[in-house]
Amino acid sequence: MSPRLPMPPPPPPAEIRDWPDRAARLADRALALDALGRRLLGGGRLALFLTWFLMLQVGWGMVGVLLTSLGGAILDPLTMLVGLVAAALGIGVLVPAVWLTARSVRQDRIARERFAQWALLDRHGSTDARLRAPVLSACWMVLSTVMCGTGLWLGFAVPAGTTREGTVYGLDGGYGLVAYGMGVALVFWINGLIGLMKAVSHYRLVLRVTGPAPRPPGSRSASSGPPRHV
Template sequence: MARRTPLPPPPPPAELRTWPARDAMLADRAFAMGELTKRQLGGRRLVFFLLFLAACQLGWGLVGAALIGIFDDGLFDPVTMIFVTVMAALGVGALIPSLWGVVHGVRSDTTCRARLAQWAGLDRDAARDRAIRRPGLGILWAVLSFALCALGLWTSFAVPNMFVGPTRGGYGTVAYFMGAALLLWVHGLIGLTKAYAHYRLAVRLGN
């Protein structure tokens, strides 16, 4: 499998810059900023963002099913306990690498933002910066992330009231829905941070 293309490096220090002309520097600046923006907000990044969210929810769903089986249904016979243990292990096995992927994505986004700021500070190029300043990607991430936060809020308050009660779910159900809501909240806040950072960059390039 081919290795993923590395991120564009930061601009070289002032004493090591050897561009033959300003146009060459602006071309390198435009390429680096375009690639960094794509890595942070592009369609591929959005697909992976949603896939990691789905994988986290799947893993937590398996763990939550085990919690409901133990705390709400009182399933303590040996055969059922083996089944619940296997289900919980599968859930943890899916959840851990998914969370690692989320953390890796956040670290990559932080690096992209830092390098974007460095390249943007080199010079100004209104014509080439116009593509980066377009609000489409930032708006898409903002709307999607706001929807995730709203869904997380609804899941953490409204859904438990619908499924928890004396004749319905108990502690296991509450734990599952709280965990699912937390995953939605975290992903929503990550997306909102990305959208806000893109907005700040667009404002900076436009001034």
């Protein structure tokens, strides 16, 4: 998320809470849950997720120039120089992309913890019904499933298409091309798992924190009827 949209703080401790009434508490709760929900599954978060995924693929693709040149049948100094320059640029893209991806996973964990804290503060049917975000969750699930499926297919297809001569489906790149293909598959697979984890974790979290409010000790359900005298 943008630094101009900071993560909502956790709710204040019980001993210093000073909401004038329940309506004010529910209003602050709704604002915090809406901001945290957009931070976890919103359209902007999805755009950042795809941007970092593309950065990983571009960075690894530039490193792949060096890998494929090393695995080629003919290796001349110019090809080696081009491969080294491309690999250096690729590492310059790959390292921040890996850092941003790891940072987003850590921030998602903090956002889920604060989401649970605000949700457990109270219950409100009309607000809680929107927290599951079914459309956004479905988008994350479909996109992440496609990523995982693509990574799984590449993980099997690249080794299966490699010949003893070092070609992959007729492409001359040696085993450097195999390493590049397996790296592409790994990027697809890891990012797909991250997206699936986000969608499933959010759904389970909402189910856990928006269930029926706990009954106070000693209360009886309406169906239990009046106490019976023996």
